[in-house]
Amino acid sequence: MSRSFLGMPAFPRAAAVSTRDPRLRANLAHATHTIRDKRARAVAELDDWAQLRAAGAAVKDRTLRHLDHYLEQLEESVAAAGGHVHWAADADEANRIVTRLVRETGEREVVKVKSMATQEIGLNEALAEAGIRAYETDLAELIVQLGDDLPSHILVPAIHRNRGEIRDIFRREMGKWGRPAPEGLSDSPTELAEAARLHLREKFLTAKVGISGANFMVAETGTLVVVESEGNGRMCLTLPETLISVVGIEKTVPTWQDLEVFLQLLPRSSTAERMNPYTTTWTGTTDGDGPRAFHLVLLDNGRTDTLADAVGRQALRCIRCSACLNVCPVYERAGGHAYGSPYPGPIGAILTPQLRGMAGPLEESLPYASSLCGACYEVCPVAIDIPEVLVHLRERVVEGGPVTRRGARVVLKPAKGHAAERAAMRAAAWAFDHPGVLRGGMRLAARTRRLHPRRLPGPGRAWSDTRALPTVPAESFRDWWRRTRGDAGGSERGGVK
Amino acid sequence: MRVALFVTCINDTLQPRTGRAVVTLLERLGVDVDFPAEQSCCGQPQFNTGYRHATEPLVRRFDRAFKDYDYVVTPSGSCAAMVRDNYPRIAARAAAEGRGRELTEAAARAVPKTYELTEFLVDVLKVTDVGAYYPHTITYHPTCHGLRVLGLGDRPRRLLEQVRGLTLKELPGAEECCGFGGTFAVKNPAVSTAMGADKVRAVTGTGAEAVCTVDNSCLLHIGGMLARQGSPVRPVHLAEILASTEADTAAGGAAGRAAGAEGGAR
DSSP: OOOOSTTOOOHHHHHHHHTTOHHHHHHHHHHHHHHHHHHHHHHHTOTTHHHHHHHHHHHHHHHHHTHHHHHHHHHHHHHHTTOEEEEESSHHHHHHHHHHHHHHHTOSEEEEOOOHHHHHHTHHHHHHHTTOEEEEOSHHHHHHHHTTOOOOSSSOTTTTOOHHHHHHHHHHHHHHHSSOOOTTOOSOHHHHHHHHHHHHHHHHHHOSEEEEOOSEEETTTTEEEEEESSSHHHHHHHSSSEEEEEEEGGGEESOHHHHHHHHHHHHHHHTOOSSOSEEEEEESOBTTBSOSEEEEEEEOTTHHHHHTOTTGGGGGGOOOOOHHHHHOHHHHHHOGGGGOSSSOHHHHHHHHHHHTTSOSHHHHHGGGSOOOOOHHHHHOTTOOOHHHHHHHHHHHHHHOEEEEETTEEEEEOOOTTOHHHHHHHHHHHHHHTOHHHHHHHHHHHHHTGGGOOSSOOGGGHHHHTTSOOBOOOSSOHHHHHHHHHSSOSOSSOOEEO | OOEEEOOOHHHHHTOHHHHHHHHHHHHHTTEEEEOOTTOOOOSHHHHHHTOHHHHHHHHHHHHHHHTTOSEEEESOHHHHHIIIIIHHHHHHHHHHTTOOSHHHHHHHHHHHHEEEHHHIIIIISOOSOOOOBOOSEEEEOOOHIIIIIIOOTTHHHHHHHTSBTOEEEOOTTTTSOOSOTTTHHHHSHHHHHHHHHHHHHHHHHTTOSEEEESOHHHHHHHHHHHHHTTOSOEEEEHHHHHHOOHHHHHTTOTTTOOSOSTTOBO
16 A cells, blocks of 8 residues: 555656566456457447437536536535535545544544545545555455555556466465465466455455445435446445545536436446446435445545636546547557556546646656547547547647646646757748748758668657658659649649540 | 649658559549649648647648649548548637637638548549559558548448459458557657557568558558568558559559659668
8 A cells, every 4th residue: 555656757758668568568458458349349239329428428518517506416415315525625635534534433444445536536545644444345456455556447457467466466465454365276267256255255344434436426316326346345335334435526417317328338338238237326324224424525636627628628527437448559558557647548648637737747748648549539438539638738738828726727838848849840830831941851851862861869769769761752742743744733723634 | 623632741752652643543533633832731740749829820721722622632541630620620729719710711611622532532533443453462551540530431441442453451450550640659659669569560460562551651650660670561552552553563663563762661
C-alpha cells in the first residue's frame, strides 16, 4: 500500500521502458485481444446498439447539463431513505471525511468494493496513515494490493500479471494479510480463485465497515448501483454494519428508466457479458437488512472544472467500461502504469489532465499518448470522441488558454519544451500559405538530395533510429505538372472529355 | 463535372509518382483532371499537434484553390478526413471565438466535394474495374482515418479485386493502427516503433511482395521500418496499382518497377 502514482514521469519516458518489457507486452497483448474480440461479438448481437449508444450519450449530456439540480434531488432522496450525504470538493476532503466516519465506528479494518474513485483519491494510503487497514476484495485489486503494485487497467487492475506471477504473489503475501495460500498452490485459475475465496471469506465475515464506490446513482430514489461479476462486492455491500460510498458526482442518472440504457451498454462493453452477473442496488438503509448506517461522499475533485470546458466535458460521460483500453494499440504496448494515474488508456489520457487541471509534465504529455487512430471512439458506449478531446487538450498544452481550476477561470501559458516545435509548426503553416516559398524549398531539397543524410541528428533521431528516411525525388509533383502540362494550373481545364 | 486533384503536401514533395498515378488513372477513365497550383497542405500536421489557429489560413486556401471545381479528389484517407471531419470543427470554434462565419462558409463548400480516391472511383464514377494490371502479390492495410473517419469500408478491396494479375493476401490484425500518427511517431517513438514492428511482422508474414494503403504518410513509417530491416517488401500506394496496365509492365513501368530511387526510402 506504499506505492502511489505521485511523481510519475511523463508518458514517453515511462513508455520507453515498458515497451521493452517482453513479459508485460505478452501479458497485455493476450489479455486485450481476448477481451476485445469478445466485446465485438457481444455488441454485434444487438441490432439497436447504435441507438443505445446515442441514448447513453444523450442521457449523460442532459444530466451533466443540469447536474446541480439532479445532485440536490439525489441528496434529498438519500437523506429521505435514511442515508447521510457528505460533499467533498477534493481528494483531501474526501479522505478526511471517510477517515472520520471510520474512526467514529471504532473499527481499525475495512473491506473494500472495487472502486475507481477511491483509487483516484488515494483513500487506502490516507486510511493507513490513520492506522486503519483497508482490504481490497475484488480479485484483481487483491492481487495488486498483495503485490504492493499499482493498478494498470480500470476493469482488470492486474491485467499486467499472468497466472504464474499471481500464484507467486499469493504464496508469498497472503499470510501477511490473513489466511495464507493453500499448500502447493498451482497456477490453475480454479485453484487461484479458491485461494482468494478462502482468504477473503475471513474478511467478509469479520468486517464491520465496508467502503465502496458506485457505477450509478439514481437521483429520483437515491439508489446506488454497483455492477460487478464476482459477488465479492455484494458481500461488502450487505454484511458490514456501516457502509461508506465515495462516488464522483458525474455518476448521477435521473431515473431508473435511464439506468436501463446503461445496464445494457456497460456489461457488453466491459466484460462482453449479455447481462451483468451481480448488480447490487441499495437505497439508504432498511431495518433488519444490510448495513445499519449508510454514508454517501459525493466527490468533485476536478469534475466541475472539467464540466466548464465545452469540448472536454464529454469525458464525464465515461461509465468506466474499459472498452477503449482494450482496443487501444498504444495502451497495449505501453501498459497502464505509463499513464501515471488509476485512469489509464485513452480515457485516462483525456480524464487525468482535465481532473488535475493540466498541472505538470505528465499531464501535458498525456494528450500526445495517442496516434489518433480512433479505435477508442468507435467502441465507446457513450460516444466520447476521445480523439477530438485529445487534440483539444494538445491545443491547451502548446497554445495555452483558459482552463478552470477549483472553480476559478485561469489562463494557462503555453507549456515549456514546445518552443522549437511551435516555431516549426508556424513556419510550416506560413510556408504552406505561400506556395512560392514552398516551391523554392522543395526545389532546394531536390537539388541537394544526394547530400541528405541517412540518419538524422538530435530530435530527428526519434524518426531515423528505427525507420529509413524518405528520399526526396528529383522533381516535385507540381514541377512535373508545370513541365508536362505547360501552365501553372488554375486553368480552364478540368471536366469529362 | 470539373475535377481537381488535391495531391497533398507529402505526395507533392516526397511521393510525386502517386500524384502522377492519379492523373494517369483518372484520364484513362475519361476524367479531365486539373491541378490548381494554389493548393498546399490541408493543415493536418498543425491541427493534430494542437496548432488549430495556424490551420485557419490553410482552410481558407483550400477553399480558394478548389472554389471552381465540383469534385476534389485526393489520394489520402487522412487528408480527406481532415477536410471532412475537422474543417467544420475549426470553423465552429472560430465562430464561437467571435471570428465570424467566413470559415464556416469555406468549410461548407469544401466538405461535400472532397473525395478520397477510392470513394470518387466507386461512388462518383461507379467503377470498380479500372482496367488495371499488376502481376504481384500484395497485402492491404486499411489506414485509420480512411477506415474510421471516412468509412471507406470495402471500396479499396473491391477495386483491388478487379486488378488483373494481382493476388491479395489477407493481413492479420489489418484494422490495427501502424503507429505512424503524424507527430506521434516522433513524440512517442518507443510506442510508435513497437506498433510499427508488429505491423511489419504481420505484413512480412503474409508473404506479399508489397504492402498497399491509401495513405503515403503511413507508408513512410511502415516502408521506413521495412527498409531499415532490409526487408524486400515494398510500400505501394493504391493509386499506383490502379494506374498500372500491361503496357506499363511491358515497358518496365510502374507495375514492373520495384521501389526505385524516386520516392523510395533508404
